[in-house]
Every structure is written in C-alpha cells, then in structure tokens.
Amino acid sequence: MIQLSIDKKKIENARAHAKEIVTSLDWLLQDYTSSTIERTVLRLMGIDNAIGETPIPNIVVDHLIEKKAIERGSAYWVANAMVAEGKSAQEIANGVAAGELDLTAIPAQANEAVMKALDELTETMLNKIKAQTKYREDAHKKFGPRKKPSLYVIVATGNIYDDVVQAKAAVREGADIIAVIRSTAQSLLDYVPYGATTVGFGGTFATQENFRIMRKGLDEVGEEIGKYVHLTNYASGLAMPEIAAMGAIERLDVMLNDAMYGILFRDINMKRTLLDQYFSRMINAYAGIEIQTGEDNYLTTSDAIEKAYTVTASQLINEQFALISGIKHEKMGIGHAFEINPTIENSFNYELSHALLAKTLLPNCPLKYMPPTKFATGNIFRTHLLNGMFNMISQMTGQGVQLLGMMTEAIHTPHLVDRAIAIENAEYVFNATKNFTDEIEIKKDGFINKRANTVLDEANEFLAGVAQKGLFNAMAEGEFADIKRTEDGGKGLKGVFKKDANYFNPFMERMKAELNLN
C-alpha cells in the first residue's frame, strides 16, 4: 500500500475541530425530536399500512401534533391507549386513523403497565432486527466477506420488478452491492410511500415492500451463486429515520445516510436534518448497516480541485456525527469522488492524491468512491476510459466500495449491458494492477504528497473557522458548497419539537444502552 507522508498532528487537529463542531450541537440532539422520528417509533412498534396515500404512522403523529402532545413522544400515547383498550399498537393506530380514537383523551394508565407494553414491543422489534443482523453475519460466514473494493452498481428502471431482473443479472456479472435508485422526488416527501413501485421516474420509491421484493431477489441469486449480495437504498430526506428503520427490518446492508446532504442539496431545515440523521444512524448502527456519505455532491456543485478541502472537511464532520450515533469505522462508508476536469494536465495525479488523502484520514473505513459524472459527455468511449482510470485509482488507494461508472453516464439510466461492461472494466483493472502499489512509493517532496498536504491544511483552516463560528452560522454564510442555508429556513422545520420532561423513546433508549452511547 502506498503511503502519504503527513504529520499526524495535522490529522489530529482537523479531527479535533470536527469533533468540536459536532459536540456543540448536543443540545439539539438530546433535547429535540421530530415528526419523522416519532413516526419511526410507531413503525418500530409495528404500526404500518396506509389510508389512500397517507401512511397510518403519519396520521397518528399528526393527531398528536394537533393535540399538542407530541412533545411527550408518540410511544407513550399509543402504549397508554393499548393498555386502556387492550388492543394492539396497529389496532390503536387504525382507531386514530378512522377518527374514532383521541389518544390524549384516554385516561392515564398505571405507569408500570404502559412501560411493560412498551418494553414488550421494543423487545420484539429489536429481536427481529438482531435476527436480520445475524442472518447477514451468518451469510458472510458461509459465503465469505465482501470483496474490496466492492463492485457497486445501481438499478433504476422505475419498476421494482424490472429492477430485480437487472440486479440479478448484475450479480451474476460480479456485482457485490446493488443500489436501488430512489425516485428523485422522494427526499421532499414528509412520509414514506406505501407498496410496490411499478411506475417511477428516475427510480422507485424507498418503500418497505420494494425493500422486501429486492431483498428476496438478491437472496435468491446469492444462494445460487454462493455470495451474500449487499442491498442499498437511501435513508435521506424528510423521512430519513423511517427509511432506516424499514431498512433494518427488511435487512438492507448499506444505506446512503449523510449528515448534511439534505440541508445543502435539498434545502431541508438544518435542525430537522441533524436530528433525523442522529436517530437514523443509530438505527443503522444497531442493525449493523453500513452507512455511506455524499461528499461527491460538493464536487459536482463546485470545482473539484479548488474545493477539494470541502470534501475532506465534510468527511471528518460526517465521521464525528457517525461516531456519536454509535457507528463503527468499519461501517462508515465515507464518500468522495473522481470529478476533476479530465482535460487538466496531470488530473490523474490530483485524483490519486485526493483519494489517498481520504484513505490516510480514514484508514479503517470502507470508503465509497464515486465515478466521473460531471465531465461525462455522451461520448461513451471516452467515459469508458475515464472509468478505467477511476478504477485504477481505487485499486491503488484501497477504496472500500467502488460505485461503478457507466459509459452511458449523462445519457440514460444504465442499460443492462452498460452495467456488464462497467463490471468487466473494473474487474480487468483491479486484477491487472492488483499488487502494483507494492512496487512503488510516493515521493515525499513530489506533487502528490504536497497536494494532499495542501488539501489537508485547507481543510484544517476551514474546520477551525467552522468550529469557531458554529456549524449553523457557517452554513448560513455559504461556507459549504457555496450554498447558504439558515437555521430557521428550509423544509421540515415545523416538524421539530422540544421534548418535554416526560418524553420517552424506548427504541432510542435501548439502542443507546446497547451501543454504549453516553
């Protein structure tokens, strides 16, 4: 493995600044909750289904918001009603949805009885999630660990059943991770759609049914060829923790789950996003799901050389947010990308330097490396070559997950054959350069090493500034990706609530305890 020569102190400093940025938000993470966090609690209590387009968890939480009772948490109210009425959580929720039950009008039941009801539900669901985690671990024991770099491909037909066919074909070609692309419109939906998607645009919705359908397909093909195939989707947007919970239940293995992406690139309120990512990452940590972050977005928005330090800074912030939710480094797929303008002289040296810096900062993380997209032109032959260079850097720098570039990037969502060609490209390059880096060293006074040091210095300075002024102010000033976001702007703020003294989230409590968090 090639090594950069970087003063360890510099890395420690940068990490300390990132830690300061994240810990200064403790007041928010501990004292507030959100509508989607409360809907997640209900889903984990076993409440599902929808009336028309509206999921029942939304109806119950909206009811509690209207009654100004959400501050106590949704768990208590439903459990109290369960004890009073002698019904299941789903039956209680159905009663609310039918307009027959006012949860706040039900007399308070004996505390022990309410707690007992909650304990039972918590136990049931957490056991179910643990069983899924065990299934994954057993499958890896049986079939071996995931390849490194893993081959990650997307399916995006908009029809989950077509997606299954394409995913299975990709697995037979050699794919290790299948990402089901989510319909572009979902991030701004303040609910999780219900049922299977057969007509989606730019992807399918992340729904529990879609998760189940794809999981089944991948398990089938995996059993057949002797590999445990990882499934990934997106826990992001206004229903982030609900999607994480569904993923935990349906045994997804990887989740896109960035701390700041929604704020910057989807204009979701910052308090809302940070709260939601905190709980969703905790669920992912509990379920042994690997998270991935979206630093590539900084480079599609800004120049990849000039703003390389924003990637580094975001990586370190994402790391700290992940740590406080209980995610271990080996499940932290911190992101970056190959997005430098290919007409720049020595662009490969820059890319190598940046990728090596990411690996140096986060040596134990399965880094997720994103392919060239911004300079893909429709010239499929040139894009195919760019992807080959991208694959070479991944192999040389020990990336964890290689999101395969498609030669038809900028033209259409991948065709069956595009994916096969991408896999062939990666397999060829990985194999051809397998031990290449055992033979070479990075010159201490050479461009690659100097460049990595420069980026880290810039990131350090940037993080110090953000730590000083606070993350919210830095975002308001447009420090990240030149996008300005204010503390009380963006979507979803009205779904943020201060917890009252009696607030209780049984799942978060149990997860914190089992993950040894504070």
Add this chain to the structure above:
Amino acid sequence: MSIIIDPTKIKPYGDTLDDGRMQFSFSLPAPANEQGKEAAKIVLSKMGLDEIEICYYKDLGEGFTHFIAYANTSVTVDLTTIKVKTVETPVMDMKETEEFVENNIGRTLTVIGACIESDAHTVGIDAIMNMKGYDHRYGLERYKCFNALNMGAQVTSEELLAKAAELDADIILVSQIVTQKDIHIKNLTRLIEMAEAEGVRDKMLFLCGGPRINHELAIELGYDAGFGTGSYATDVASFIAFHYAEKK
C-alpha cells in the same frame, strides 16, 4: 486521384467511401450461443442491413446476451435537403456579452433558473448558472449584465412563475436531467401551459436545457430556445443578449 463525395447521397463511412459500415451494440433476451447469435443477426437483417458480422457476444445472466456487431447499410441521405432548427445567434464570451448588453440593451436582465418539478438533479442548471461555471466558462451569476437567480432543484412550476413575477424576470431558464418515460416533456409542457394560462408566456423568454433537449424540441414545446448536451453558459448568454437586442 481523390475520393468524390456526392452530398445528395451520403452513406455511413467505415474505411471506404460508401461502404455503409456501422457499429452496433445491443442486448437480447436470448441465449449466449449460436441460436442467440442468429437472433441478433436477424434483428440487424430485418433492419435492412447486410454483410452482418456478430463479432462478439457475452452472457449477461438472467437469459440476456450482449452482442457487438458490424453491418452495412444501403440507405443514403441527401444532405442538401436537410434543414434543422438550431440556435443561430453567434456565440460570444462573457466579456463580449457584457459589452454587447451594455451597448445594445442598456440594462441588467433578470434570469431565473430552476430544475423543475420532480427533477432533483441540479448539475445542468448549476453548470449554466453557478458563479464558477463549468469547463472554464463562468456561469450567468458571474455576468455583470445579468441579475441571475438559481432556484435549485424540485422547484414547482407554480413557485418558479411566482418568483418570476416577484422579480419581474426577463428570462426563465429550465433544466431537465431526468428523462425516464419522457418525464422531462411532461414537466416542460406543464410549465409552459401554466405560463400561458397566467398570461405571462410572452412577457419573458422561456429557455430550456438538458441532455435530451434540442432547439427543435424546445420550439415544438413552445419555448424560445433549447440547449442540449455540450451547451455552455456562453451559448445561453449570447442567445439572450441577441434576442433582447433585437426586441429593443
């Protein structure tokens, strides 16, 4: 001796004039064997091609096979009769556009850009509008002659038109990246119909862009111009400048 090309009868060119040689790559739900190969040949043959050579095939799994082929076509095209609608204004660089607007229009033009409706991909609108621009061409935000606002992604047609009214916009610039099941056509149509219903269609210049958009399609959909793959901020800015200078 030199080869003589007859522009009224051109044909694909491989390595010899009029050989009609073309390259194909496609997959079929057919097995990766001689039977599948024959099926691939028949597909090309039914397309009217001959001298068909399936030079490569590979099993893609799930019953699909990828074929790469070469074949000859006999069709010819008369280049002299082809007329396409394209943006015909000359392209100026940023400085030239700024000077041109100052001299010929004499005021700042307000441009509002957005990636509309369900589309969440800002890469196109950002490339044209962001200060930094794309591939060494600054975006419209950098131009002194424009008051440019990039509303980002997932902006509804309602929001876009409301903002245009609020800022008394001169130009609306719409990007559509997602094209699956022709969603871009539906979104672009929705915006233009709404603008017509609100009686503002002719008060502003409506421009659109994206990987599957060209000028001809844009005109057909009721827009003033369309910019496809390979368009830069300079193309859009020059079009705007000439259009407003002419209008004046």
